[in-house]
Amino acid sequence: MTPEQNRHAAQLAFVASGAELNIGTPEECPLPVDQLVATRGDEPYVRERFSAGLTAHVYRIHAQGQDWTLKLAREKCKVQNVDGQTSFLNEIQRRADLRHLKHDPLLTDRLSAIVDTRYASFRHGVLLSPWIEGVAIQAWDERQLLQLFDTLVALLLGGLFEWDLCTGNTLDDGQVRLFDFGYMYRFDPLRAFNSNGTAMPQFHAAERFETRQYFAHLLRLEQDGERLALDAFTLEKRIAVEAYQGLRAELASRGAAPVVLDWLDGIIATWKRALVNDVSELYLQEAWRSHWLDLHDDLSGQTCTPSTLARIGWLERTARERYADVQRLVVVESKNRLFDQLREARQLAQRWQVA
Template identity: 55%
Template sequence: MDVTDRTSLAAQRQTRQLAFVQGGGQLRLGSLEGLPWRAADLQGLRGDEPWVVQRYDGGLTAEVYVLHDGARRWTLKRARRPARVRNVDGQTSFLNEVQRRVDLERLKRQPGGPERWRAIVDTRYASFREGLIVSPWIDGEPVAQWGPRQIGQLLEAACQLWCEGLFEWDYSPGNMLDDGRQVWLFDFGYLYAFDPRRQFNTAGRGDDQPMFHPAERFETRAFSAWLLQVQARDGEAAALAAFRLEKEIALDAYGRMRATIASRGACAQVLDWLDGVQARWRQALRGGDAQALFLAESWRSHLLDVDDDLSGQSCTPLTLQRLAWLCEAVEQRHADLRAAGALFWGDEHKSRARLAQELAERHARALAYQL
């Protein structure tokens, strides 16, 4: 999102990263030694070389190639310059990814690190200035079914990252793969550093926007869209059942996350916040109010994701599907939205007609920003 508060964590991060870019500094991790390619070969890749297996051109900030060295496959991520996301975070996402890969490799080298961070892809080589990241190829597919294993593995990884002071904003379907045994994370352009003992996330000043947290990010960027498919195919009862399952798994993961950060000296504000999140979920699940929680979380997820797409001018047909859900919710369930406390950031004070008008304006912009 665009940053207007220059004291925010995002503004401070952007200032540091833009200064690094303009200062000509280099950041490199690992080596290409033992591989049959030089950095110049990868930078000049056309895509028709015999060792290029496949090319994926849908990424907003990078092109992705599958390479074969004669023995195994590798993933090459090559920075797209300029990025298709037209804001500072999009323009600096490749630098941010290299920075975070340095952090992640450090975590993997700790005792027990390879097992603890098994959901995080390894990095063989990364260079910011060369615009290259080389990783082992993940033999998996985008997650098609969010069952107990997939949800549990994703949330466990997300909560562990949070405990290490790494907040991932973009758990979108294109950033996760499932090989049938493990859900993998491999894209870290929007993984930012913060202090989990004193802060909730990297929004605002870190301690003033409690809406954002690991389960929320998963729901907003991926799970809520999948639930739209479930509801269209199998009905709202099936979608609600899947939602309840995800919340039960999230409760377990958040219990462990809370215990970990408490043992590391987290302040009362952070612990009270985590307690409040869990209490809300637990009350809804145990007290028979899961339908209201489902409505509220769905509204939040769809609206936040739409506004994120609009901010980056990177809208897709999914953006329009989310907007259709939001428009229907305002038209048919406005009173339920208010009763569930679903409306936020001033929308709770607006009439149904005003909300409908603003959604119509978003729809017009989303049509103009289709990639």
Template identity: 55%
Template structure:
């Protein structure tokens, strides 16, 4: 049986090969016509800035008539060297259409950037410009909004894989999602996520994705700046919010007819967090921390998209083995390791992965 990913890749590559356009929104909502927007270059009239750090696209901040627009222009070659990367622009257009349709039917999605116009043939996506910046400091409001948006997506059968810092913007009131290149469809009543066959990779879920791509990298900085107590307090806050979110999600999916498989899976996660929050939270911190840094390192190595942040994660893993090997072992954090979990072997293994990550540093 083919995986959900391979079915999606096949359909998306066939669509791209057919040469058809994929459009959404209305060209009439664009500040200039699509051909002009596709031809924008840095420094053009009205272009206040051009962000070229994205791996899939360039984003121009265009101002016209006192209104700000984000013009996302696909790179001719995506810098992510795999099929997900090669299909990510079409995928983003498709998911933006899904989101617009869900919003038209059910409302909601307060934290989702709307699409004014998008076209595969022009290689552009036009959205309102969000004034604000990346999240420097996670707090209760931002975490609540992150989990609200994430759970809303899950309920509607959309699984977002990449909650990395560069994919979230905060304007001081609302946390925004605006990059949907790695969001895939799945059936939330029967499946856990969009990996494998949908229900054979249970380790990936909303909180895991956020912790792996984002929160543990932030906790790493917090630990360096403010120490272990502040880090554990921030971890506790996030887990309490995640727990509340999962209890609501569990109830909603149950009401919508989720299978026993999905309900049991959520119950297992909820029970595990609840116990940890009542008692010794540190074991859960090492468990989730190890998993987060380990998986994110895997992602970066697989996509050959390593950054200085990847190296910092390697160092966290190496430090954890060097200083907390017994704790890691006792809390089960090392259960999924592919090499022997003794200290010396793990150190050698992660030193080797760090060297690989040094070789895969991307410059955009």
């Protein structure tokens, strides 16, 4: 079995077993658990409700003199695959891991950007965290990128790989924060590239951020001029190089396997080469990969948005205007086959738009 199949089997077995998983105790809750579970959104203690969540109903509530985020599991997650259907359980499991890691003296400071969990119960489908008084990040600046990569490196060192670094999962309150762990999985950073072992070297932290979020931002920047997008890309890659070098050094000192160190060396060398020569080829390569992968993520979960359509537009335009370059830099189908695939993707993306 692959690591992914193992995880699915274990999580589905846990669900079927009827076992409970808690973080904290009901006594630590600022409101009785029964009341939290019964929340519908019109109660006086509810200050805001979010309908965007695909896994959960999310409320901002006020209790005991402060605001909290109350996440209640949906009857059925809107994401139509096993990862989606087990994401609430997964989030509680990862929060338990994170609570443990936050006590590790080597990681405490470096994980301060990870939201705390006040209380969670899998069987009651409830998860309570302090409210983050933050804003969504539109245009990533240097501080924000540095903070995000710091946190990502700490998570990797702690053996946690976050797959879903989309815009809805990052907030900035002076510190870039992470708070949604529905698609964060365990892995062994000394022996594996990500939670799929060594089978999928194309997936890593910077790739996840670029694919799920940063290239949507760069796509908007391209509209105001290619230079702006290239500069923002260069800034992100500089920071990623620094972060990956730090990660590499730390993993080496902990005795990481050569396969992991060589893999990181390869990524770092590619980025450095592009930074001293010409970043535009790397841009095209990573942009294509990001838009292509993100599109297929959305299609696989049947959860598409206007941003999915914008990405398809970029892929169509680029395939039309720069097919020879794309073919040289990434593995792609024949031109006809590629246009067929994009046409089909557009139809599906239109059908699977989520409100």
